[in-house]
Amino acid sequence: MNRPQAIERMMQIIKHFPGVGPKMAERISYHILRMPVEQSDALVDAIMQARSTMKYCSICFNLSESDPCPICADSDRDRKTICVVETPQDLIAVSKVKDYKGLYFVLGGALSPLDAIGPQDLRIDSLLKRIKDEAITEVILATDTDAKGETTALYLAQLIKEMHVKATRLGYGLPVGGDIEYADEITISRAIAGRKEM
Numbered sequence: 023m024n025r026p027q028a029i030e031r032m033m034q035i036i037k038h039f040p041g042v043g044p045k046m047a048e049r050i051s052y053h054i055l056r057m058p059v060e061q062s063d064a065l066v067d068a069i070m071q072a073r074s075t076m077k078y079c080s081i082c083f084n085l086s087e088s089d090p091c092p093i094c095a096d097s098d099r100d101r102k103t104i105c106v107v108e109t110p111q112d113l114i115a116v117s118k119v120k121d122y123k124g125l126y127f128v129l130g131g132a133l134s135p136l137d138a139i140g141p142q143d144l145r146i147d148s149l150l151k152r153i154k155d156e157a158i159t160e161v162i163l164a165t166d167t168d169a170k171g172e173t174t175a176l177y178l179a180q181l182i183k184e185m186h187v188k189a190t191r192l193g194y195g196l197p198v199g200g201d202i203e204y205a206d207e208i209t210i211s212r213a214i215a216g217r218k219e220m
């Protein structure tokens with residue numbers, strides 16, 4: 023027999039989650055149906071709550087409950103240094119590093135010709151405008167250390183240097199091909215301390 027329509031509908035949505043294929047989508051769908059009803063209600067409620075309260079900070083594009091986000095609103099931070107990351111999750115990882123006191127910018131991904139993601143698909147214009155308007159003196163490129171992240175860092179460094187602003191790249195210590203999001207605090211802290219001018 024075919025799967026009931028309602029389950030099929032859940033699977034069609036869940037299979038597009040990162041790292042989830044059709045088989046896993048099936049497992050997750052049946053798992054949700056086996057949950058006690060108050061748990062699945064809580065899941066739906068948590069999603070609705072997050073969707074209605076989280077917004078993008080208009081300055082750094084971090085996801086936050088307020089705009090500007092708490093980091094951009096913090097007057098004790100060094101307002102001349104920006105750390106550029108690919109995603110809000112990367113920002114969370116870097117923000118655990120206590121010795122970094124600068125600000126952030128979330129690019130919204132990385133350049134990827136194979137996936138047809140070009141400069142126009144990222145927030146590059148907003149970044150460059152902010153560097154100019156806020157007279158930023160250093161931009162730390164903390165994109166991932168995989169090929170896409172490296173390409174993106176090189177591309178951005180070129181544009182930033184044309185503005186006569188210092189562009190630096192996280193130093194050694196981060197695993198090559200890695201995602202900043204999964205790096206631990208000490209590794210990121212060392213990588214920031216050992217950053218190199220591009």
Ligand SMILES: [Zn+2]
Pocket residue numbers: 079080081082083084090091092093094095
């Ligand atoms: Zn912000």
